[in-house]
Amino acid sequence: MSKPTPLLPESDAREAALFFVVAALCFLAVLATLTARGTYTAAQAWSAQVEGEMTVRLSDTDRRGADEAASLIRGLDGVTRADVLSHEEMERLLEPSFGPGGIPAGVPLPLLIAVETTPDSVTTAASVTNTLTSAGYTAVAESHSDYAAEARRALGTLRVAAIGVVVLLTATAIAVIAFATHAALLARKDIVDVLHLAGAEDRFIAQLFERRFWTLGLKAGAAGSVFALAVTALIVFSAQSAGAQSQLLPQLSLDFWDFVILVVTPIAAGLAARTAAGGTVNHALKAVL
Amino acid sequence: MNRFRPDMTGEPAVELNGVSLRYDTADEVLSDLDIRLKPGSFTFLTGASGAGKSSLLKLLYLAHAPTHGEVRLFGLQTSALKRRQLSALRRRIGVVFQDFRLLDHLTAFENVALPLRVLGQKESDYRDEVVDLLRWVGLGERMHALPRSLSGGEQQRLAIARALINKPDLLIADEPTGNVDPEMGQRIFRLFVELNRRVGTTVIIATHDLALIREFDAPVLRLQHGLIVRDVEHQPA
Ligand SMILES: Nc1ncnc2c1ncn2[C@@H]1O[C@H](COP(=O)(O)OP(=O)(O)O)[C@@H](O)[C@H]1O
Ligand SMILES: [Mg+2]
Numbered sequence: 001m002s003k004p005t006p007l008l009p010e011s012d013a014r015e016a017a018l019f020f021v022v023a024a025l026c027f028l029a030v031l032a033t034l035t036a037r038g039t040y041t042a043a044q045a046w047s048a049q050v051e052g053e054m055t056v057r058l059s060d061t062d063r064r065g066a067d068e069a070a071s072l073i074r075g076l077d078g079v080t081r082a083d084v085l086s087h088e089e090m091e092r093l094l095e096p097s098f099g100p101g102g103i104p105a106g107v108p109l110p111l112l113i114a115v116e117t118t119p120d121s122v123t124t125a126a127s128v129t130n131t132l133t134s135a136g137y138t139a140v141a142e143s144h145s146d147y148a149a150e151a152r153r154a155l156g157t158l159r160v161a162a163i164g165v166v167v168l169l170t171a172t173a174i175a176v177i178a179f180a181t182h183a184a185l186l187a188r189k190d191i192v193d194v195l196h197l198a199g200a201e202d203r204f205i206a207q208l209f210e211r212r213f214w215t216l217g218l219k220a221g222a223a224g225s226v227f228a229l230a231v232t233a234l235i236v237f238s239a240q241s242a243g244a245q246s247q248l249l250p251q252l253s254l255d256f257w258d259f260v261i262l263v264v265t266p267i268a269a270g271l272a273a274r275t276a277a278g279g280t281v282n283h284a285l286k287a288v289l
Numbered sequence: 290m291n292r293f294r295p296d297m298t299g300e301p302a303v304e305l306n307g308v309s310l311r312y313d314t315a316d317e318v319l320s321d322l323d324i325r326l327k328p329g330s331f332t333f334l335t336g337a338s339g340a341g342k343s344s345l346l347k348l349l350y351l352a353h354a355p356t357h358g359e360v361r362l363f364g365l366q367t368s369a370l371k372r373r374q375l376s377a378l379r380r381r382i383g384v385v386f387q388d389f390r391l392l393d394h395l396t397a398f399e400n401v402a403l404p405l406r407v408l409g410q411k412e413s414d415y416r417d418e419v420v421d422l423l424r425w426v427g428l429g430e431r432m433h434a435l436p437r438s439l440s441g442g443e444q445q446r447l448a449i450a451r452a453l454i455n456k457p458d459l460l461i462a463d464e465p466t467g468n469v470d471p472e473m474g475q476r477i478f479r480l481f482v483e484l485n486r487r488v489g490t491t492v493i494i495a496t497h498d499l500a501l502i503r504e505f506d507a508p509v510l511r512l513q514h515g516l517i518v519r520d521v522e523h524q525p526a
Pocket of ligand 2: 343344463
């Protein structure tokens with residue numbers, strides 16, 4: 001004989017609606033997490049790269065003076081490179097401002113020295129400025145990591161916001177599922193009553209609903225996560241193929257943690273659904289003799 | 290005092306002491322009832338529509354707790370039982386509901402097997418038993434039909450089969466001939482009598498079918514406005 005018909009009838013329209021809501025919530029949660037994580041990773045890579053880079057701006061001197069200043073810097077502790085930017089390099093740097101025609105004659109240009117130090121170097125922007133000033137130059141050195149620190153602060157805020165969004169979405173999902181289970185329970189009160197009066201224990205009846213909603217949560221969560229992954233990939237791919245400078249765009253390199261998020265989300269959705277269903281059913285049963 | 294105490298020895302199967310029932314804030318539906326039913330007894334419960342028959346039966350099959358008084362089943366005081374013990378007690382009671390309460394997505398076979406699935410039994414274990422019972426109530430050919438495709442009388446007999454599959458110690462039937470013609474009504478009553486005589490099941494049947502009551506030799510509890518007004522003794526034909 002074939003498998004017995006489930007005691008709880010197969011899903012109806014109400015469950016399709018719930019499936020959609022849970023999938024959508026999981027989609028948003030995974031999208032928020034993946035984007036925040038991607039942005040964070042990219043920003044960390046960027047700030048690690050600019051760590052140890054600085055630019056020295058000289059005024060009141062000529063190219064020869066700049067070369068002498070550069071060799072002075074090269075003599076400092078931990079400095080791996082100090083080069084005066086050539087006219088071509090300056091033109092490339094300023095092309096966005098002046099266009100491909102080059103820098104018009106007569107525009108006063110500062111002389112710039114690009115400096116790189118080892119990451120643990122004691123030579124800071126301040127010490128470079130001091131050295132040059134005492135040697136009689138009018139110079140200002142700026143460390144690129146100063147910008148990175150600001151970016152990192154902004155990213156910290158972003159991370160807190162992302163966690164908040166995920167928590168909010170999870171709570172919403174649980175509330176929606178509890179509500180939906182309650183509705184399903186009322187709709188199938190005939191079944192619950194008959195089972196109850198036939199001597200079924202609360203555990204038995206609760207399990208029927210728990211199993212149903214666990215599966216629903218799991219499937220909806222998986223659908224939402226996979227869709228979120230696809231959308232994230234699409235965003236990154238289209239941004240990259242548009243040739244944008246992708247350093248600060250979310251980097252989607254499916255690493256271990258992204259994988260964990262994709263696996264954990266459906267399980268969390270399933271567990272949330274299961275717990276909400278079990279709680280609702282038990283609560284309803286306690287109200288009858 | 291409304292007291293009905295047949296001669297008896299041993300623990301009553303059903304015992305109500307000073308039982309009253311009130312739904313929400315409405316008037317009392319049952320007032321200060323004292324009832325004792327011996328194990329193996331066969332009792333009719335009668336009274337006009339709205340007299341409280343179904344309400345009294347609900348107390349007996351543990352769907353509702355009384356507002357006052359105590360309900361004892363097989364010597365157990367039900368208000369003192371834990372939820373699991375109540376579930377276990379319900380398994381000793383077979384109920385034929387006035388509105389059947391068949392599950393519309395399950396076949397006739399599966400509806401009858403329901404109380405056994407609740408116990409965690411496998412189909413291979415109960416299959417023959419269920420088939421035999423369905424044949425006994427005359428539904429051997431309709432095993433795979435859904436309830437909505439059955440006639441009123443067939444649904445009634447299906448509900449009876451489901452109430453009996455557990456071999457209950459107490460069978461409670463609420464107007465079990467309400468939806469069938471007199472001939473089928475007689476067949477159903479004979480089924481209950483057979484069960485009572487052969488297996489010793491305690492049977493209580495709510496009905497207002499006086500013709501049928503007259504035909505079967507059993508004591509009658511008459512309810513009127515929530516009171517037991519009389520124990521109609523069997524009139525010899
Ligand atoms: N669940 C309920 N809530 C409120 N009143 C009810 C409920 N069930 C029955 N009643 C009332 O209790 C009285 C007795 O009903 P019932 O026990 O069904 O009588 P009978 O089965 O003898 O026709 C009726 O007045 C009915 O309206
Ligand atoms: Mg009734």
